Amino acid sequence: MTARRLHAAPERVAVTIDGEPAMLPAGESLATALLCEGHVLLRRSPRDGTPRGAFCFMGACQECAILVDGSVRQACLTPVTAGMAIELRGAP
Amino acid sequence: MMAAFDVIVLGAGPAGATCAATAAEAGRRVAVIDEQPRAGGQVWRAPMGGFPGKGDADQASGDTLRRRLAASPATRRLGHRVWSVVRTDTGYRVDTLGPDGPTALEAPFLVVATGAHERVVPFPGWTTPGVIGLAAATVLLKSHGVVPGRRLVVAGCGPLLAVVAAGLVKAGTEVAAVVDIAPRSAWLTRLPAILGQPRLAARGLAWGFAVAKAGVPVLSGHGVRRVEGGEAVTRVVIGPVDADGAPTEGPEQIIEADGLIIGHGLTTACEVTRLLRAEHRFDRLRGGWIPVVDGAFQTSLPGLHAIGDGAGIRGQAMASLAGEALGWHLAGRMAEAEATRANMAAATPFSDAMAGLMAQRPAQVRAIAADTVVCRCEDVTRAEIDSAVDAGATQIDQLKHFTRCGMGPCQGRSCADTVQELMAARLRMSRQEVGQWTGRPPLRPVPLGEVIGAFSYDDIPIPTPAPL
Numbered sequence: 001m002t003a004r005r006l007h008a009a010p011e012r013v014a015v016t017i018d019g020e021p022a023m024l025p026a027g028e029s030l031a032t033a034l035l036c037e038g039h040v041l042l043r044r045s046p047r048d049g050t051p052r053g054a055f056c057f058m059g060a061c062q063e064c065a066i067l068v069d070g071s072v073r074q075a076c077l078t079p080v081t082a083g084m085a086i087e088l089r090g091a092p
Numbered sequence: 093m094m095a096a097f098d099v100i101v102l103g104a105g106p107a108g109a110t111c112a113a114t115a116a117e118a119g120r121r122v123a124v125i126d127e128q129p130r131a132g133g134q135v136w137r138a139p140m141g142g143f144p145g146k147g148d149a150d151q152a153s154g155d156t157l158r159r160r161l162a163a164s165p166a167t168r169r170l171g172h173r174v175w176s177v178v179r180t181d182t183g184y185r186v187d188t189l190g191p192d193g194p195t196a197l198e199a200p201f202l203v204v205a206t207g208a209h210e211r212v213v214p215f216p217g218w219t220t221p222g223v224i225g226l227a228a229a230t231v232l233l234k235s236h237g238v239v240p241g242r243r244l245v246v247a248g249c250g251p252l253l254a255v256v257a258a259g260l261v262k263a264g265t266e267v268a269a270v271v272d273i274a275p276r277s278a279w280l281t282r283l284p285a286i287l288g289q290p291r292l293a294a295r296g297l298a299w300g301f302a303v304a305k306a307g308v309p310v311l312s313g314h315g316v317r318r319v320e321g322g323e324a325v326t327r328v329v330i331g332p333v334d335a336d337g338a339p340t341e342g343p344e345q346i347i348e349a350d351g352l353i354i355g356h357g358l359t360t361a362c363e364v365t366r367l368l369r370a371e372h373r374f375d376r377l378r379g380g381w382i383p384v385v386d387g388a389f390q391t392s393l394p395g396l397h398a399i400g401d402g403a404g405i406r407g408q409a410m411a412s413l414a415g416e417a418l419g420w421h422l423a424g425r426m427a428e429a430e431a432t433r434a435n436m437a438a439a440t441p442f443s444d445a446m447a448g449l450m451a452q453r454p455a456q457v458r459a460i461a462a463d464t465v466v467c468r469c470e471d472v473t474r475a476e477i478d479s480a481v482d483a484g485a486t487q488i489d490q491l492k493h494f495t496r497c498g499m500g501p502c503q504g505r506s507c508a509d510t511v512q513e514l515m516a517a518r519l520r521m522s523r524q525e526v527g528q529w530t531g532r533p534p535l536r537p538v539p540l541g542e543v544i545g546a547f548s549y550d551d552i553p554i555p556t557p558a559p560l
Contacts, residue, residue, distance in 0.1 A: 053221030
């Protein structure tokens with residue numbers, strides 16, 4: 001799933017994704033920003049370890065719940081802000 | 093910290109925002125709460141994060157509603173997540189978590205306008221990253237200006253198929269196929285009801301033309317058999333289905349794609365009325381469990397009203413009218429309320445026709461393969477659900493206890509309709525008899541630290557020690 005923006009992205013801010021520095025558009029929903037950067041796989045399911053990505057994009061399904069600054073956040077409801085530490089390594 | 097109002101409205105989509113604006117303009121003290129940062133709901137979802145918007149009819153309608161709500165005296169608590177609703181001596185108390193921390197509101201009247209969730213009937217590979225909902229695709233297109241792939245399959249049933257396929261085509265993305273469970277005849281039999289709403293029929297026709305003009309193959313009477321790729325979608329395998337959505341004999345077709353956009357209709361988001369223990373009944377046409385309401389949209393609990401898709405799937409036109417009618421009613425303007433209610437009758441045939449195309453097909457659910465994951469949160473398969481029933485689970489809450497279905501972070505929002513149908517089928521019971529999961533707080537997951545908020549130990553009163 002290679003996503004594409006239909007408009008110029010807002011100004012980017014520095015974040016880290018799994019410890020690596022990255023630039024994401026400020027104010028965009030984190031799930032959308034990650035999708036546009038090619039992060040389709042966001043986490044692994046707790047029981048079977050199967051790969052998962054954002055599914056409903058409106059706060060219902062919780063599939064995009066990842067670790068942001070150490071606490072579990074739904075990426076689709078979380079706006080990108082400068083300095084976020086994002087972890088995609090299997091938030092519980 | 094406690095703010096008092098006459099009416100609290102949960103949800104700022106067409107139903108909730110219209111109700112809030114109407115009642116507030118007529119002099120009531122109204123608060124309207126929504127999880128999203130801007131009003132409009134999913135159907136009129138506002139552009140976000142620098143995206144200027146598509147400038148289409150939905151955006152124009154949403155902008156009109158957003159302007160009306162902003163100009164009204166209603167208090168807007170947008171970007172606020174409701175995690176608890178309780179009955180009090182005088183009405184209802186709503187606890188929210190917003191950007192400025194926890195807040196609580198109280199009012200004698202509570203309006204639940206919480207809309208719908210998308211139903212996706214499970215199939216092998218539906219948890220693969222790159223499979224997203226039809227409604228998710230509309231969020232990305234309308235709100236973020238993002239097309240979610242290079243070559244996509246759009247599949248499922250109902251009017252959203254055409255909306256999404258046309259939106260993707262217009263955005264310049266390749267749609268490899270539109271796969272519709274419904275046979276062409278299902279649309280033809282609904283044509284008279286559709287033509288009864290000429291404006292909406294014309295929009296539907298325009299979507300159809302956009303898809304046809306782009307040369308996108310439309311496969312009616314077909315469903316997704318499985319998705320292949322493992323870590324990301326690479327292929328979608330489809331095959332013929334009968335009118336009830338169950339696979340039939342016939343050749344499979346393999347479609348190369350980098351994403352699958354799928355939805356099988358909508359289910360009511362009635363968590364709040366369930367949590368408050370209002371009376372519900374099962375109505376397959378209306379999207380599942382719906383709160384029982386009277387002529388003034390009041391549930392079995394005094395002061396608790398339910399409108400919009402959360403009170404039964406009827407679509408945007410009916411939701412807006414119900415919001416208007418209830419707004420007048422709560423303001424004591426009975427003549428206006430009655431006049432608005434009368435307009436709802438004219439929109440009913442179209443609304444019923446669309447709801448019929450989106451209603452759950454029990455045969456499609458019964459055809460789910462044994463090793464297919466049904467509960468995404470807890471990785472529970474169809475075989476495990478059947479085993480739990482065979483081991484003696486006869487109540488839906490027992491099934492939750494046996495399997496963990498519905499116990500994950502989504503609290504059964506994604507799987508409830510499927511799990512309850514599977515259980516009813518295996519027990520040869522009705523959906524009404526099998527029941528629904530008991531509503532439990534919190535309504536949505538919230539970090540406990542944020543609910544507690546900032547406090548100082550000095551604020552805690554220390555009782556004077558008793559005299560010795």
